[in-house]
Amino acid sequence: MGSKMLQIVWGVVVVLGVVSSLGGVECRKKSTRVEESLEYSAISCRAHSASISDFGGVGDGKTSNTKAFRDAINQLSQYGSDGGAQLFVPAGKWLTGSFNLTSHFTLYLHKDAVLLASQDIGEWAVINPLPSYGRGRDANGGRYISLIFGTNLTDVVITGDNGTIDGQGAFWWQQFHGKKLKYTRPYLIEIMHSDTIQISNLTLVNSPSWNVHPVYSSNILVQSITILAPITSPNTDGINPDSCTNTKIEDCYIVSGDDCVAVKSGWDEYGIAYGMPTKQLMIRRLTCISPYSAAIALGSEMSGGIQDVRAEEIVAIHTESGVRIKTAVGRGGYVKDIYVRGMSLQTMKWVFWMTGNYGSHPDTHYDPKAIPVIEGINYRDVVAENVTMAARLEGIAGNPFTGICISNVTIGMAKKAKKVPWTCTDVAGITSGVAPPPCDMLHDQGPEKIRMCDFPADNLPIDTKEVKRCSYRMNYSS
Ligand SMILES: *[C@@H]1O[C@H](CO)[C@@H](O)[C@H](O)[C@H]1NC(C)=O
Ligand SMILES: *[C@@H]1O[C@H](CO)[C@@H](O)[C@H](O)[C@H]1NC(C)=O
Ligand SMILES: *[C@@H]1O[C@H](CO)[C@@H](O)[C@H](O)[C@H]1NC(C)=O
Ligand SMILES: *[C@@H]1O[C@H](CO)[C@@H](O)[C@H](O)[C@H]1NC(C)=O
Ligand SMILES: *[C@@H]1O[C@H](CO)[C@@H](O)[C@H](O)[C@H]1NC(C)=O
Ligand SMILES: *[C@@H]1O[C@H](CO)[C@@H](O)[C@H](O)[C@H]1NC(C)=O
Numbered sequence: 001m002g003s004k005m006l007q008i009v010w011g012v013v014v015v016l017g018v019v020s021s022l023g024g025v026e027c028r029k030k031s032t033r034v035e036e037s038l039e040y041s042a043i044s045c046r047a048h049s050a051s052i053s054d055f056g057g058v059g060d061g062k063t064s065n066t067k068a069f070r071d072a073i074n075q076l077s078q079y080g081s082d083g084g085a086q087l088f089v090p091a092g093k094w095l096t097g098s099f100n101l102t103s104h105f106t107l108y109l110h111k112d113a114v115l116l117a118s119q120d121i122g123e124w125a126v127i128n129p130l131p132s133y134g135r136g137r138d139a140n141g142g143r144y145i146s147l148i149f150g151t152n153l154t155d156v157v158i159t160g161d162n163g164t165i166d167g168q169g170a171f172w173w174q175q176f177h178g179k180k181l182k183y184t185r186p187y188l189i190e191i192m193h194s195d196t197i198q199i200s201n202l203t204l205v206n207s208p209s210w211n212v213h214p215v216y217s218s219n220i221l222v223q224s225i226t227i228l229a230p231i232t233s234p235n236t237d238g239i240n241p242d243s244c245t246n247t248k249i250e251d252c253y254i255v256s257g258d259d260c261v262a263v264k265s266g267w268d269e270y271g272i273a274y275g276m277p278t279k280q281l282m283i284r285r286l287t288c289i290s291p292y293s294a295a296i297a298l299g300s301e302m303s304g305g306i307q308d309v310r311a312e313e314i315v316a317i318h319t320e321s322g323v324r325i326k327t328a329v330g331r332g333g334y335v336k337d338i339y340v341r342g343m344s345l346q347t348m349k350w351v352f353w354m355t356g357n358y359g360s361h362p363d364t365h366y367d368p369k370a371i372p373v374i375e376g377i378n379y380r381d382v383v384a385e386n387v388t389m390a391a392r393l394e395g396i397a398g399n400p401f402t403g404i405c406i407s408n409v410t411i412g413m414a415k416k417a418k419k420v421p422w423t424c425t426d427v428a429g430i431t432s433g434v435a436p437p438p439c440d441m442l443h444d445q446g447p448e449k450i451r452m453c454d455f456p457a458d459n460l461p462i463d464t465k466e467v468k469r470c471s472y473r474m475n476y477s478s
Pocket of ligand 4: 162202203226
């Protein structure tokens with residue numbers, strides 16, 4: 001079905017004297033009722049639906065809607081065991097502070113709806129650091145809660161007809177650069193300890209920091225998301241699956257100031273103690289522009305382990321690197337069974353980059369004997385243009401990164417390329433059909449041997465997850 005099927009069909013606009021609404025909101029003087037049908041696909045459809053405008057919400061870009069969102073979701077949470085509920089956000093600019101989601105719940109943004117993140121720091125609760133990080137990423141101690149936050153949930157959809165969530169991040173970036181923040185900056189969307197999550201068909205702009213952060217969660221679908229932030233904005237990572245199982249990220253377009261997708265699993269001794277890996281991750285049809293970072297990064301926080309990551313059809317236009325592994329002594333954990341195929345890359349410093357001495361520790365208590373294990377890293381079918389260096393591969397002295405397998409790669413070097421296209425230290429593996437020719441540590445062993453590095457033929461469970469067509473007849477005040 002084409003995307004045309006998904007468009008919103010506008011109905012008649014009727015003027016009614018009385019507001020009849022789900023939440024028993026008090027009557028307003030005169031309310032314009034709008035009828036509208038919605039049709040879209042989601043992992044679940046809901047039996048109940050209401051609009052934020054029926055909970056006192058005002059989409060004028062000035063009025064705070066924090067209370068309206070909290071009241072609405074609080075009310076709608078009662079339908080969790082009765083078919084679930086959808087909260088609809090109509091066209092308009094909806095200024096809001098953070099709010100928490102509930103289970104069996106859909107947040108749907110109209111294509112002309114913009115959620116504007118409040119710049120009143122008092123609207124951002126401070127919550128505990130993540131146990132697998134031991135502290136906030138920006139500052140020791142707590143962190144500001146994310147704009148859209150959920151924990152211990154099941155069956156949540158955040159979607160829209162490409163509606164917008166605007167983090168108004170400049171305010172936070174300035175404070176961050178000025179070292180004025182007591183706590184770690186908020187993210188746009190964070191979902192913790194949850195199962196069965198869909199985040200799709202949205203545009204996220206100017207996040208204060210990371211954009212989408214599923215953590216300690218499973219069965220996650222991130223689809224058709226556009227993420228835009230200035231390429232110099234600090235830590236505006238696109239999508240960060242963190243200690244998550246069975247995640248699919250597909251059809252996303254990301255322009256940002258940090259890694260487009262950063263796969264994580266906790267930091268040094270805290271991540272090792274928490275021990276929750278990211279595994280079964282598929283990244284497909286990602287387009288990335290991020291001149292100072294990677295299209296796909298693994299780490300640097302990887303202390304709970306990262307295993308079984310598959311990426312295909314990756315397009316990067318002006319990034320620092322294509323795929324980057326970042327780790328350090330003290331991290332512990334592992335990065336293994338990584339498969340990337342089909343990358344089309346234009347303008348970058350390094351197509352392949354591995355860093356064994358990334359540093360960046362939460363504190364001085366990390367264990368110098370906690371050596372990360374990096375093995376089974378497979379890259380194939382890559383075409384790159386205008387590249388400064390093909391690869392910069394730096395393992396850990398005495399603990400090399402092993403099982404590297406690279407094949408069918410053609411890298412066109414830039415006019416001002418480095419003389420030596422590959423530098424390798426403390427790595428081991430094989431290659432086949434790679435130009436320019438790799439370093440001796442990875443010398444060409446021919447196509448027969450490389451076959452054992454093939455991309456897995458099976459599906460991940462998330463790939464066979466059924467999506468339903470949902471349709472709603474809405475009637476709400478505007
Ligand atoms: C989201 O957008 C994609 C591509 O633009 C489209 O194929 C898909 O059907 C849309 N889904 C929803 C839920 O609107
Ligand atoms: C949202 O959830 C967090 C974590 O459970 C909690 O600290 C916060 O108070 C909640 N916010 C609201 C408005 O209920
Ligand atoms: C949420 O789930 C985590 C992990 O299962 C658990 O430790 C925590 O107590 C739960 N929190 C709440 C508020 O239920
Ligand atoms: C969604 O909106 C963004 C920002 O305006 C735009 O770049 C993108 O092409 C849109 N995506 C779709 C599927 O319409
Ligand atoms: C090599 O990679 C290109 C894409 O970069 C692909 O079209 C081609 O089929 C690959 N060749 C083999 C033998 O897999
Ligand atoms: C090649 O890369 C350089 C930066 O290294 C950039 O300035 C230039 O515009 C790129 N050329 C093309 C054709 O993309």
